[in-house]
Amino acid sequence: MHLGEFLFLLQGLKWTVILSAIAFVLGGVGGLAVALLRTSGVPLLERVTAGYISLFQGTPLLMQLFVVYYGLALVGIRLNPWAAVSVGFTLHASAYLGEIWRGSIEAVPRGQTEASHALSLGYVSRMRDVVLPQAIRISLPATIGFLVQLIKGTSLASIVGFTELARAGNIVSNQIFQPLLVFGIVGILYFLMCWPLSLFGAHLERRFATPAR
Template identity: 60%
Template sequence: MIRPFGINEFWFIVMAVQWTLALSAVAFAGGALGGLAVALARVSPIAPLRYAALGFIRLFQGTPLLMQLFLVFFGLNIFGSGINPWLAAAIALTLHASAFLGEIWRGCIEAVPRGQTEAAWALGLRYYDRMKSIVLPQAAKIAVAPTVGFLVQLIKGTSLASIIGFVELTRAGQIINNATFDPFTVFGLVAVLYFILCWPLSILARRMETRFAVATRR
């Protein structure tokens, strides 16, 4: 039975924002840890670590996120490991974020002037101390803007989790649309909510990029 779009339907969609934010936060936090490990492996003097990290990046950057969600969700179920959509989406998005953040941060690490590393090496600092005290603090400043920019993409990417049944913002819109058959209103509201989530972060990323670009020229 078709029902009209009303306040209950409106709040159902709005409340689904919390699950989009929760999934984004989990994936970003996990991706930050994984991305740091991947970035350090990419610039490591140990060749097998560099090749392993490069293979990981190429795998997850070279395949669609939707396929990665399918592989995690259906793949683990095939092997008899029952997995719910929330956990599958969190794992897939974490791996996805690890690959992209790892490559972003690898570029930021290599953007630190080589003379800084050579000076630290000349002072007798070990690799760990050079990275912790010299390279990473400078790379972190460079990485802020592109990292925030990737977070925007990650928030929008959570919409694909609706395909495996996770009820986030997009899936909530699909459920209400199936009940009301009012796609313009439903998905218009969904689009507005995504815009409210992502637009401030996009502005923040541009401002940070401009600020650090000015600071670098000084």
């Protein structure tokens, strides 16, 4: 493998990181909204968000990307590959993070909410100052675990022609006919991204579980 081909793989790596970051950040914003609506106590909102979560958890990510790119084009909404994968992964992340954070909000001891009611705290103040800080702590290991899955899931973006790390590896492999070498390097690059995050998530899980022993 020549330097130019390796640099092409690094270019794919760059787009993998950017896509993962966009999906995680925007999906996090959407996921927070989903989690708050899911725990709002308003039956209609809870049913709608429960259906939203079920839709994205119950269908393959590959199909979701396919629908966003090709399905929307059938109704006149044409997105380029970059926009399509950004939208698809953001929706996917918002559903999963919404469910993770919903569980974390409900895991906060009920006494905390009751105490905030006794202090006459409004909903915004109660969530911002009492519930969410504790829920974020509870959710961190699972959130980081989902980020690892999200990074690996970006390899499916090639379905719409988006050139991330896996597709870059496929292109280089077809050029130099050395698939074991190319995908060995691709695998190492994925490992270098995901392994530190996995270790960090495991560390947080052990740290937060210590007081419960």
